[in-house]
Amino acid sequence: MPAIPTPPPAQAAALSDLHRVLLLVNSGRGLHDVLRAAAEGVRDVLGFAGVAVNLHSACGFFETVVVVGPGTEAVAGSRHRVEDVEAELDAADQWGLLRFVPAGRYDLPEDAAVWRTSEPALDEPDAWQPDDALYAPLCGADGQLLGVLGLDLPLDGRRPGPEARAILEIYAVQIGLAVGQARERERLEERVRLSAAVRRLVATASDSLELAEVLPACVPPLLEGFRAEKAWVRLFADEGGAWEAVNYPADLGRTLHHSAAADQGWPELDEARAFASAWRVAGACWEAQRTVVIDEHRFEDDDGVVPATSRRRVVDWLRALGHAQFVMVPLGSGRQCLGYVVLSRAERAGAWTEAEEDAALDVARELGRVIGTARVRMREHELLRRLERLDAHRTEVITTVVHELKNPLAAILGNLEMVRDDPTVIDRAHQAIQASGERMLALVQDMLTLTRLREPATVEHVPVDLTAVVVAVVDQLAAQAGRAGVGVDLSGARPGVRVTGDGEELEQLVLNLASNAIKFSDAGDMVRLEVGTDPDGRAVLRVTDEGIGISPEDREGLFTEFDRGTDPEARRRPGSGLGLAIAGRVAERHGGRIEVGSQPGRGSTFTVRLPSAG
Numbered sequence: 001m002p003a004i005p006t007p008p009p010a011q012a013a014a015l016s017d018l019h020r021v022l023l024l025v026n027s028g029r030g031l032h033d034v035l036r037a038a039a040e041g042v043r044d045v046l047g048f049a050g051v052a053v054n055l056h057s058a059c060g061f062f063e064t065v066v067v068v069g070p071g072t073e074a075v076a077g078s079r080h081r082v083e084d085v086e087a088e089l090d091a092a093d094q095w096g097l098l099r100f101v102p103a104g105r106y107d108l109p110e111d112a113a114v115w116r117t118s119e120p121a122l123d124e125p126d127a128w129q130p131d132d133a134l135y136a137p138l139c140g141a142d143g144q145l146l147g148v149l150g151l152d153l154p155l156d157g158r159r160p161g162p163e164a165r166a167i168l169e170i171y172a173v174q175i176g177l178a179v180g181q182a183r184e185r186e187r188l189e190e191r192v193r194l195s196a197a198v199r200r201l202v203a204t205a206s207d208s209l210e211l212a213e214v215l216p217a218c219v220p221p222l223l224e225g226f227r228a229e230k231a232w233v234r235l236f237a238d239e240g241g242a243w244e245a246v247n248y249p250a251d252l253g254r255t256l257h258h259s260a261a262a263d264q265g266w267p268e269l270d271e272a273r274a275f276a277s278a279w280r281v282a283g284a285c286w287e288a289q290r291t292v293v294i295d296e297h298r299f300e301d302d303d304g305v306v307p308a309t310s311r312r313r314v315v316d317w318l319r320a321l322g323h324a325q326f327v328m329v330p331l332g333s334g335r336q337c338l339g340y341v342v343l344s345r346a347e348r349a350g351a352w353t354e355a356e357e358d359a360a361l362d363v364a365r366e367l368g369r370v371i372g373t374a375r376v377r378m379r380e381h382e383l384l385r386r387l388e389r390l391d392a393h394r395t396e397v398i399t400t401v402v403h404e405l406k407n408p409l410a411a412i413l414g415n416l417e418m419v420r421d422d423p424t425v426i427d428r429a430h431q432a433i434q435a436s437g438e439r440m441l442a443l444v445q446d447m448l449t450l451t452r453l454r455e456p457a458t459v460e461h462v463p464v465d466l467t468a469v470v471v472a473v474v475d476q477l478a479a480q481a482g483r484a485g486v487g488v489d490l491s492g493a494r495p496g497v498r499v500t501g502d503g504e505e506l507e508q509l510v511l512n513l514a515s516n517a518i519k520f521s522d523a524g525d526m527v528r529l530e531v532g533t534d535p536d537g538r539a540v541l542r543v544t545d546e547g548i549g550i551s552p553e554d555r556e557g558l559f560t561e562f563d564r565g566t567d568p569e570a571r572r573r574p575g576s577g578l579g580l581a582i583a584g585r586v587a588e589r590h591g592g593r594i595e596v597g598s599q600p601g602r603g604s605t606f607t608v609r610l611p612s613a614g
Contacts, residue, residue, distance in 0.1 A: 020041070031179065034182065035065065039053055039066050042151065047154060050068075050069035050150075052067050052068075052069075053067075053138075053150075053175070054150060060081075061081055062082065063080075064077060064080075089137070089148075097172060099134070101133040101135070128158055134151045134152070134159075137149075138175050139173075140177065146176060149171070191358075194356060195359070198362050198363055200225070201218060201221035201366070201367075202366045204221050205367060210377075215233050218233070226327070226349075229323055229344050230321075233247070235247075235338055278340065282331075285329075290357070292327070294315065294327075295324055314326045318344065324345060324346055325346075327344075327345065328343075330364055331371065411433070412432075415432045416433070461500040463500055464499050467531045470490070470510055470531055470541065473507060473514055474488055474514065476511065477518060484523060485522075486523065487526045488514075489526055489527070489529070492531070493529055494532045497531045497539050501610070502589075509586040509608065512582055512583045513579075517547070517606075519573055521546060522547065527543070527545045528542075534609065538609045538611060540609055541607070541610070544604070548569050549604055550567075550596070555596055559594070561581045567600075591610070592608060594606055594608050
C-alpha cells in the first residue's frame with residue numbers, strides 16, 4: 001500500500017485552520033466571528049502581523065470590519081471610496097487571484113488609514129517594502145466583489161512566495177464564499193423581519209377607522225420596522241378641495257426645521273416653498289416607485305430628483321440631529337401620490353438595503369390604500385353630516401314659513417268671515433287683509449332674494465354712489481319711520497362716497513339695516529345713518545339706533561336665516577328673520593363685512609365696510 005504523502009507544515013496548518021473556518025460558517029455563527037477567525041488564521045499560518053477585512057457597503061464604500069494586528073483603533077471602522085479601491089487594484093500586479101501593489105506604484109489618499117513600521121526593509125530582492133500592499137479580492141459564488149482582504153507587515157520581512165500565495169488564495173475563496181452566504185442569510189432574515197413589520201403596520205393602520213387615528217398609530221411600527229429614530233408624515237391636500245393637507249406631528253414643517261435650525265443658524269422656514277418642493281420630490285419618487293436616501297456618503301449623488309444643494313442641507317440637518325441617514329418614502333394609491341414619510345436613522349441602523357426599499361414601497365402602497373379608505377369614509381361622514389344639516393335646515397325653514405304664513409292667513413280668513421257677517425266693517429277688513437297680504441308678499445320676496453344670493457353668480461361691478469343709495473332708502477322708509485315716531489338723521493352721510501357692485505343688491509342691504517333699526521326702536525328714538533371712509537380707504541356705512549339692543553348670546557346667530565333671537569321684546573315685533581341674513585350675504589358678495597356693536601336697552605350699531613370704487 002503506497003504511503004500517503006504528508007503535506008508540508010504550512011499547508012497542514014492552513015488546511016486545519018480552513019476546516020475551523022468552514023465549521024464556523026456552517027454553524028450559523030455571525031459573519032463577524034467567521035471573518036475574525038479567518039483573519040487570525042491568515043496571521044498565524046502565513047505570518048502577516050497586519051490583516052484587515054474590508055467589506056463593500058450598500059452606501060457605496062468599503063468599510064474595515066475586522067482588524068488583526070497593531071494599531072487596530074486607527075484602522076478599524078475606516079472607510080474607503082469604491083473608486084479609490086478599484087483604482088489601486090487596477091494598478092496592482094496580478095498574482096493569480098491576488099493583487100500586489102509594489103511601493104511607489106499607487107499614491108494612497110492622504111486620509112487613508114494604513115499600517116506603518118519603523119523597521120528597515122531587508123537587503124534582498126524579495127524584501128517587503130514599507131509601502132508594499134497585498135490584497136485578496138473576496139468574491140461570492142456569482143463572482144461579485146464583496147470585499148477585500150488586506151495584508152501587511154510580514155513577520156519574515158519578505159514578499160510571499162508561490163506556496164504562501166496559493167494558501168492565501170484558498171483563504172480568500174473561502175472567506176468570499178462565507179461572506180456571500182452570510183449576506184444571503186442576512187438578506188433572507190431581513191426580508192422575513194421586514195415582511196412581519198409590514199404586516200404589523202398594515203394591521204395597525206387598518207384597525208383605525210379615522211384618518212386622525214391612522215397616522216399616530218403607524219409611526220411606532222414604522223420606527224421599529226425600519227430601525228429609524230424619528231418619523232414625520234405629510235398627506236397632501238386634495239386638488240379639488242375635498243380635504244386639507246394633514247401633517248403628523250401637526251407642526252411638521254416647524255418641527256423638521258427647528259430640530260436643527262438652532263445649531264445651523266438657518267433663516268426662518270418658508271413652509272409653503274418647502275412643502276411644494278417636497279410635493280414635487282415625492283411625486284417623482286412615486287411615479288418611479290423608489291425612495292430617496294441621503295447620507296453623508298451619498299449626498300453628492302445627482303439622481304435628478306433632489307438637487308445637490310438640498311442634499312447637502314439635509315446632511316447638515318442630519319449632523320445637527322446626530323443622525324446618519326435621511327429616507328423619504330412616497331405614499332400613494334394607483335397613479336396618485338398621496339403624501340410621504342420621512343425617516344431619520346442613526347449610524348447603527350446600517351445602510352438602506354434593497355430589502356428595506358422593497359418593504360418601504362409595500363408599506364407605501366398599503367398605507368395609501370388605508371389612507372384612501374379613511375378619506376372615503378371621512379367624505380361619507382361629512383356628506384352625512386351635511387345631509388343632516390340640510391334636513392334640519394329644511395325642517396326649520398318649513399316650520400318658520402308655516403308659522404310666518406299662518407298668522408296673516410288667519411287674519412285674512414277672519415276678516416273675510418267678519419265681512420260676510422257684518423258688511424259695515426268692509427273698509428277696516430280690507431285694510432287688514434291688505435296688510436296681511438303685504439306681510440306674506442314680503443316673506444316670499446325675502447326668500448326669493450336669499451335664494452338668488454346663494455347662487456355663486458358674479459356680482460356686476462359698476463360704480464355705485466353709496467351715499468345716494470342711503471338717501472333713496474331713507475325716502476322709502478319715511479312712512480314707516482313716521483308711523484313708529486322714530487326720527488332719521490342723515491347728517492353724517494358724506495356726499496360722493498362710491499363703491500363698486502350691484503346697485504340693487506346694495507340698496508337691499510341698506511334697506512334691511514335701516515328698516516331693522518326703525519323696527520326695533522321706540523317712539524322718540526333716533527336712527528342715524530353715516531357714510532364715509534376708514535383710514536384704509538374702504539367705504540363705511542354705519543347704521544345706529546337707540547332701540548332695544550341685542551344680547552351677546554343673540555349676536556352669535558344674528559346673520560343666520562330665520563333667526564329672531566331669544567329676547568321676547570324682539571320676537572313681539574314683526575319680521576321673518578331674513579333681513580340680516582340677506583344683508584350679510586350682500587356684503588360678502590361685494591368683498592365686505594358687517595360689524596355689530598350693541599348693548600341691551602341702549603341700541604345697536606351696524607357697520608358695513610366695502611371696497612371703495614377706484
